Amino acid sequence: MCCTGGRLAVLERGGAGVEVHQLPAGSDGARKPKCIKLGKKMKIHSMDQGAEHMLILSSDGKPFEYNYSIEHARFQCILQEKIIIQITCGDYHSLALSKGGELFAWGENLHGQLGVGRGIASTPTPQMVEHLYGVPLAQVSAGGAHSVALSMSGNVYSWGGNDFGQLGLGHTDDADFPSRIEALDGQHVEFLACGASHTALLTKGGLVLTFGDGRCGQLGHNSTQNELRPRLVTELVGKRVTQMACGREHTLAYVSDLGKVFAFGSGTEGQLGNGGTHNQLIPRPMKLPSNEELKFESRTSEKELIMIAGGNQSILLWMEKENSYVNLRRKIPTLNEGTVKRWLADVGTKQWQNTKREIREIFSSPACLTGSFLRERITGGRTSVHLDLNTARTALSELARKDCITNTITACLRENLLKALPCHSPHREAVEVFFLLPECPVMHDDNNWESLVVPFAEAVGKMSDPSSGVLEEYWASLGESAFIRLVQMFKRAIVAQLRCWTKSAESNCHIKALLELLKKLHRVNQTKCHLPESIFTVNELTDYLDFHEDAYRRSFWKVSSQKKIRAYMPLAGILGQEGSELALPPTLNLLVRRGHLIEDVFSHLSRYENEDLRRELLVKYKSHLMLLLQREGKQNRT
Template identity: 35%
Template sequence: MARGRRRRRRGSGTGECTQSQSNEKVRCSNHSATHTLILFHDGKLSEHWAEASENRPKTRLIQELGNQNIVQIACGDQHAMALSRGGELFTWGWNTHGQLGVGSQTRFTHKPQLVERLKGIPLAQIAAGGAHSTTISLSGAVYSWGKNSFGQLGLGDTKDRDCPTYVGALEHWKTVFISCGADHTAVLSKEGLVCTFGAGGSGQLGHNSTRNELLPRVVSELWGARVSNIACGRQSTLVYVLSLDKFYFCGSDDDGQLEGDRKPNQLIPVPINSPLNSGKSCQKKNASKKGIKIIAGVNQSFARCKENKNSYLDGIATLEDKEVDAWISNSKCCESIKKSIRLIFSSEACINGSFLDKRDKHFKTSKEVSGVDMSEVKRFYKKISKKQTIYQEVQNVIRNLLPSLSSSPVSPENFRVYLILPFLLQEKDGNSFLSLILLAQAIMKLQPEGLQTLECLWSNLETSFFKELVFLYQRVSQYILCKFVMEFITMKPGRLFRLDPAETGPLEILHILYQVNSRTGFRVHESNFYVPQVREIINFCACYNTVTVLYKLSKYPCIFDRENKIHVYTTECRALTNISAIPLIHTSEPWKFCVRRQCLLQDIRKNLKSASKQDFRKILEVSFEGEMGVDEGGVSQELFRIAASTLCQPSTGTFCHFPSGLVWFPRQASNCEDEDTFLLIGTLCGMALFNHCTVPFPFPRVLYKKLLDLAPTLEDLEDLLPTVGRSLGRILNEESDSLDLDFTIMEGEDSTDVVELKENGANIPVTKDNRKEYVDLYVNYMFNKSVQKPFEDFMQGFLRGCPARNWKIFFPEELQVLLQGHTTFDWHLLEKNVMYRGYEKLDRTIRNFWTVFHRLPEEKKKMFLAFLTGSDRITGYGPECFRFCIADPRAENPDELSPRANTCHLILFLPRYSSKKILKEKLLYAIEHNEGFGLA
């Protein structure tokens, strides 16, 4: 509390609240006047009871709050509340019903206890009932706790609460004031509506009955009156309507506290004469011009004229433009300015209460709406960044706050701090980076539900702010990894084998932001997430043949561009196969895999059956029985191509084939000739990936999503079954309530088999309310439930065939290209990557060859690719990575240089001085007959 007499503090409670004429103290009493709090001008708080007891003295100075700046106080029958300017709420006294809000372990305490559950929520007002307590946040959220025998907490039941509980029934009601009676509560909205709930036995709720109300209910008799102020007596409610300059009363008037003859129980609000103001009347001629503070007590009800409506409520500290301008204009960052900065930026609640959207949007604060005006945050940053002394002080205070941020927030209002602070830490210096690292650590400590709320708020940020948030965490991730590399280079080579947990926080945040970005339609290009420094780490890991750090970094695939992902994966594969990158030397024997063309699948099974776990870590070396050739990748590619083509034949019955040209697992795996078929297919796919080959099974992209443990969607079903997918999409958009469907699906060749999507699904109609559930269950059945066994076999085989684990770094579409190859080609890039032996790039024969090649139809070009590699697709490592060689047969003996195999001529021997016509003839003949040309 500010010292001296220039500020006035008013109490807020259920009973009498008065201020001395000299402005030296504020008094707050309960209804029976047995308990009184006095807040002095010097900030000290004293407590007075009508009688002393064993647990408490009659009068005492509350020394425990001596260093707190108290702005509001409230008294219950036997408990007290105090709100500090720093946003902390303290309670003490009896806790028989949980009215202290600190749990049920404590029955009584004379020492003020911090209400931890409200930490970080910017409170606007506090109020105490007989044995219950309430608060309002700056955005109108109401919290209640304590005794609830009559429903006075507004939670829909009569169960006591020992911790603050959000009153969901008042969500977005724009509550601006609250008052408590002995066992009832009244709230006032910004629009002037009044809700009451709790005990109604004396008519104090104003609903023309004596019934208790468990949920907030609007007082209909006051509808349209635009109430200005409310106050609850012990069993009564008093309101004031400024526009009419009238007071209305309902409830019990047993003590005769109002002028005129009134019934003991007034069931609806009725106008009354102006109440007495402690013996001094408030002149009506001024009442319409000035705010009115009304207090309803057990012995008296009175009104007090004030200059501003509700001015008797002092609030927590929040940023004000004038105050900030004063900071900037001051030549030095004096102690008073530092004190103001510390007051606000050392408090979650004060930060969360600042920068509220002035257009009343903050009253709609929820998991989707933050209530923060982000442009105001940016404007504040621009102001203070111009004055480094102020900015550094703000930074220092924020950095000290970060480790204490709550890991279990209870309200969406708590999460504003995570939106605001990053935009105040934008300086490109070590201090800002350190603060962002600490903030990232605090975010990662959030409970799953809290993190989900923050992700939702991130997803609803304007694109410009979301992009800037990505940039901040991408920049600090760069800083961390650059520092990591420098430490390794200079003096800490052991750093290559570890990455401190503290350093992964920003990477975690960046990864989560990427996931949010993908769910919201990729508003920010994925290149904004790349961290270039990872390439140096990859190179070091390749040099030292270790993948320890890469395993950790691979958890954050968004930081890698496609090329770096490939390098990460190939580095791991080399480490597993004991191949040194520099120089590239094999240090282990290859896995010799001999097969016969005419018995290919049987021989593959035989080889796999006898294989050890270690064999799958070796480089695959395939040979076809009776055929010459050294496998440098091409023969292996031929094996996978033929195996995939054979298994995909409709006659085998292995897969379900669709008009889209795609294949999918059968719903009955027993249709397959061998029970281990999908184990075999999965193993082949894993082996192909590990050996950098393609295996052209025409799977839909959903397979790769399932491999990466991502949930299939309706779009995936439309990819496989366009007609069914579009039909389900129409169901989601159907306006009619009657959809003539139930929770079943017809399947089988004749569509006669009925499968229930949920228990008793045949008797559950699909309606407008449950249609999304129906579509979700349909998708889940098609891609998960119906193919569970064959996919599990496939996954088991895949993990066996590919001992590397960093394939998970790829996104589904990238993994699909890796295994199935590119279907679109840049033929000029292919030309650019060719190597020559015995030729120069500008030799006439070479120029003639490429002239002829580029004039070929697309289909013939793909046939040429199949002639070279055994597949009409370029390996998933990209056209830029694909290489082949054109050699002069006169300069080198082809048979000695590369024994001829029936597949994969990665060295093309081109006769010198060939004309364009001859080259075209030989080229077409070679690709159509799968024979090399230019050879005898």
């Protein structure tokens, strides 16, 4: 069930269609609802609606859109190639979260509510919100013209219209791309909801924070002022809120321990359930017609409360807990201890094909893989790294015990994940997949240096400067053994590349990417880790690169060649022809003193033009005898 200012949509029994009721229903209640069918053998999982459109999600993850403004409209399937797990509607835009953790947006974009920049005013085609790619998202919500997303680690990102401060960023400028709400550092947000121009957040500890439009009291701060940053609703402190919902200009909060629903904000249509039509500036319990406080016996009951806040309506559903529509929020697939044990047990059984599909889903998605190993966030604490590397190492090592699992993971990384890493994401959470990947045992397998390690190094080389800086911070946090293991992974790849070296552009690109990454690690070591320089020594290089022999060969070739050329040129009569193509190329001669090497070099080079610097360089050192003769010559002239 969902409602807006003018419509109430109710799911038909069996989930095959939707009844749409026009609001208000009229004094006689005789206005007949419109029935919209989805299709044969299809069941509706969830739905939401905006001002002129409705979005429904089928049980198999396919979203369908219905446009109220089109006569004889029908449901249109969108994002057919994706499995969608969550949908939400703003007034004129929509958001959909895929099972792989990708967020898509479409519709109106006048305020940047799609999160894809202002290049387009509106679009009917879903666009991926690139700035959040790789961030493991837990929930998305859309307001009138703004959007908000919650990550699995408890961070909140907002974008779009911001005229009342509903983005919580401390200002009233619209945002074209998702920005993390930094004022929430230290708070672990678990749920969020959007009104037309206000936003409400629920923390793991049961606290409620609100911001944005406060003109009707919908923020619950006993005022009608707007709030530009998240502010704690003090009236609800100590009551441990467990559920929350936002209408257009009102807010609902459920305290299950008390069995009470608190409402605040606009009450012009009686949506606060307090028997009146006045606005409420602070949270107050809903009441029965008898003026007694409404109370649900949730502790001992087999039922659960579902709250729905529409445009100017509030709906409370007291439903059986086993009802499939009680908990509709689906999550992206992640790996945990139980999953690891089940996968290992499924090898060689009839369940293996399903398990293989699950492995592909997680190890092909940066968001799913990162979301699998998040550490528990402590309320009030701040951390720059959200990953639990110890848990990751244990789980990934366990999975490496089975060859068929290892082979599947290797194929996923090679064919999917490494080709789609979030190299340009501005958010730290997305970059963490780069920190996590080297913990996979398959990355250290000598057989995978070209298919896994080289593409990984190339992806790191493509990272934006801010993202690369974040990754280097993560590397600096590694323990000594983990850092050395990381360095060794790239050293082995360098040696392997040298062993199968070919004079091709591909070999050059590979070795360059590996050396550039080793250079980054060396910089981190110099500034942060301070481990022995010897860990970067590639001893095998001496077998492939003999600088002394190379210098000798070049010198011998040059001397012998010049002797032969000079011997034959007089016979040809061209030695003195300066413009001849066969004449020896001019050299750039530097005569320097050993004790003043740098000073003399810069002094000489400053006299030449850029074109002169293209010549072959010939350096001669002044001997003591030469200097003495020069001095005597000067004295004789004087």
